[in-house]
Amino acid sequence: MASRIEILNDGGFRSDGRKQYELRDISFDLSPQSSADGSASVSHGLTQVVVSVFGPREAKMRRETIHDRANINVEVNVAPFSAGERRRRGRGDKRILEFGSIIKSTFEPVIQTSLYPRSQIDIYVQILQQDGGVLQACVNATTLALASAGIPLLDFVCAVTGGVHSTSPLLDLTTLEENDVPHVTVAVMPRTGKVTLVTMETRLHVDRFEEIFRLACEAGKVLHKEMRAAVRERTGVLVAAIGAAPRGTSAGMDAGDRDVVMDERIDDY
């Protein structure tokens, strides 16, 4: 009889050695891809996603333009080698289309589209490796890519998956846990605490739901700190690059003054 891998053992440890509320290793990489206006690569443990943003730019299809705001278009591409089993999913795959439309409706109220009427913002998502929490990684990467493209947002959008194993809540699930345990993905805007996405496709008792929902919102705030640090670091790199540009006689003082001004702006945000 094959032994089943325990989701949560008596010592409070999960199958990959984490504690109940522990998130996986996160990496946020905002280094630019040259052709995109903004891009970000996010990994939560083994789940890896790259998002590139083009826009706002002239709409390719006239009939999809809206007279008073920008049109958001999300395209998702899943690499055939990303999941355990090789599967080549076409673009028209219903699951992928649903994925794209979930991301679109998550960001529609957050992007200030009324600033760019009749134009288009294209968000291209490339999923490189899947190990659970793919939607959360896509949402986080999209936020960072939009910020990197300089598109105005109301706030960061931070997403986390949460699940409940009998009565114990878990955060940031891997594939093994997602297959076994009812789970929900929540995306929050950390400053106001407003929620832009809640999606659940498994059955969960309503009493358990409130607890895991609250926990996921808290975890979103934790992610927000990390995301903000990543954006600051990237901004710091850019500011240093501008500061290093050749200038006239008052070089030293100008660079000094300029740096102070930029830092204050970052702190305000």
Added chain:
Amino acid sequence: MAAAVASSSTSTSQQTDTLKAATFQRLHPRIYLERFLAESVRPDGRALEQARDITVNVGSITTADGSSLVRLGDTTIVCGVKAEIAEPELDSPNEGYIVPNLDLPAICSPRFKPGPPSEEAQVLSDRLNEAFLASKIIDLSSLCIHSGKAVWVLYVDATCINYDGNAFDAALIALVAALRNTHLPKATYDEDTGLTVCSRRERIPLQINASPLSMSFGIFESTHLLADPTSFEEPLLDTTVTVVLTDKGELVSATQVGLGGTGSQDVLMSCIGIAKRRLAEVRPQIYRS
């Protein structure tokens, strides 16, 4: 951005110069390139026969049996290898299959529209397959598990995540690097049940015979031979030449699409010479894994 407040006159005139150059590049790309080539240099500062730097990173995708991430200048390609088991063809019962594929999705460049794979992606995939067959990169009989019943099929999928010209060269490097990184589980065919059993623990690296390396060139206005064109130069070139060598320096294939020669040199021979020098240069980087 309020940062442009205090700037001396030299920096503003530099900014307007850069703006003028960028506008000229957009409006008159051909003349822009001509002016650079007249000085024997290219817009990104390279010499005419110089190719861009290559960065190779293998093994980062654990869900795949082998993977690689390659950057040729700004052109970035991710490649993953997945192995499956299938029945062999009736007339070659001892041979497995290798199925390479290159995808150029909309994410990599504004010039690719969302939709089914473009003609360019399909043509490049086919050429990559031909390079594999011609170079005999893997002995297909080494992929046989049980003659006539079970063989390995290697799906080698490459996706371009940033396009700056010359996807073919970058993709071939990525495919070869991913295959060199591939480990297959030890498989045994059970005659009684007709099923193949794979070991969970034992993994055997693939036997690679020859690693092909390609080098692409373009000919501008039938006068200049440019190596490794970028996405700015590509549409301006009327002829493209691709040379594929193995890591031992043997010539695998040479392809020319378009009319021209440069009038002054034997194009194909000089391309092969440049490719051999390039192979010697990049060998330590690409083949260290």
